[in-house]
Amino acid sequence: MSQIRLNHICKSYQGTDLAVKDFNLDIGEKEFIVFVGPSGCGKSTVLRMIAGLEEITSGELWMNGKLMNYEDPGKRNVSMVFQNYALYPHMSIYDNLAFSLAIRKVPKKEIKKRVTETARMLGLEQLLDRRPAQLSGGQKQRVAIGSAILREPNAFLMDEPLSNLDAKMRTQMRVEIAGLYNRLNTTFIYVTHDQTEAMTLGTRIVVLKEGVIQQVDTPQNLYDHP
Numbered sequence: 001m002s003q004i005r006l007n008h009i010c011k012s013y014q015g016t017d018l019a020v021k022d023f024n025l026d027i028g029e030k031e032f033i034v035f036v037g038p039s040g041c042g043k044s045t046v047l048r049m050i051a052g053l054e055e056i057t058s059g060e061l062w063m064n065g066k067l068m069n070y071e072d073p074g075k076r077n078v079s080m081v082f083q084n085y086a087l088y089p090h091m092s093i094y095d096n097l098a099f100s101l102a103i104r105k106v107p108k109k110e111i112k113k114r115v116t117e118t119a120r121m122l123g124l125e126q127l128l129d130r131r132p133a134q135l136s137g138g139q140k141q142r143v144a145i146g147s148a149i150l151r152e153p154n155a156f157l158m159d160e161p162l163s164n165l166d167a168k169m170r171t172q173m174r175v176e177i178a179g180l181y182n183r184l185n186t187t188f189i190y191v192t193h194d195q196t197e198a199m200t201l202g203t204r205i206v207v208l209k210e211g212v213i214q215q216v217d218t219p220q221n222l223y224d225h226p
């Protein structure tokens, strides 16, 4: 059984043509799926529909055998990482990381242990007392990724997570995301317009153009038969 199934999904924003047309995809557990294609081709729209941030106009979204179209988005248990980080500006880095655990009433000692572990994994140990404004772009993105990890989702959704970073940091974070995928053993769905990110990160790549899937294949096959 696929973990996530998109069945004839279409999206029409108010008064526009279809932004996504008859999108069909089965995503297995622990795949690293990359949506790639030019700006405006519908990548974010599909991701946001999976996350429950955008209404599905028609078609079905299944997760673990359950139809999700009409379920509360909270039940999807996915974590989304955005291009612009979406951190709480008034809270310390520690509290940003701890937030999802605190609202689930995880005991403080347990929170401290897990926040510390995650901070260590992402090289954030020295920054826990700071606020987001005192961090570099790469550091903020690490906090966003750390918060996503601590939510223990069934799938990580990432929307152009590296596109606000400079070239050097982008390369470094790409390697770190590959490492995280190997370590966490969870499904990743990743949106980018960057071919290198797609080819190096994805186990399968979905090529989109004007809201329509053009190709779905492994990086190797796409490279051999572009």
Ligand code: ADP
Binding pocket: 013, 014, 016, 019, 037, 038, 039, 040, 041, 042, 043, 044, 045, 046
């Ligand atoms: P991508 O992520 O590939 O850049 P998007 O999914 O953001 O593409 O956009 C797909 C299409 O839907 C584009 O034509 C875009 O203009 C349109 N679109 C995206 N968001 C909205 C919105 N909130 N309202 C109306 N049209 C939108």
Ligand code: ADP
Binding pocket: 092, 094, 095, 108, 109, 112, 128, 129
């Ligand atoms: P308590 O001592 O009340 O049992 P904690 O020590 O777990 O609770 O955390 C109290 C607060 O101290 C947290 O909400 C957090 O803001 C801050 N805090 C805890 N550990 C750290 C840390 N390693 N770095 C920065 N702030 C921390």
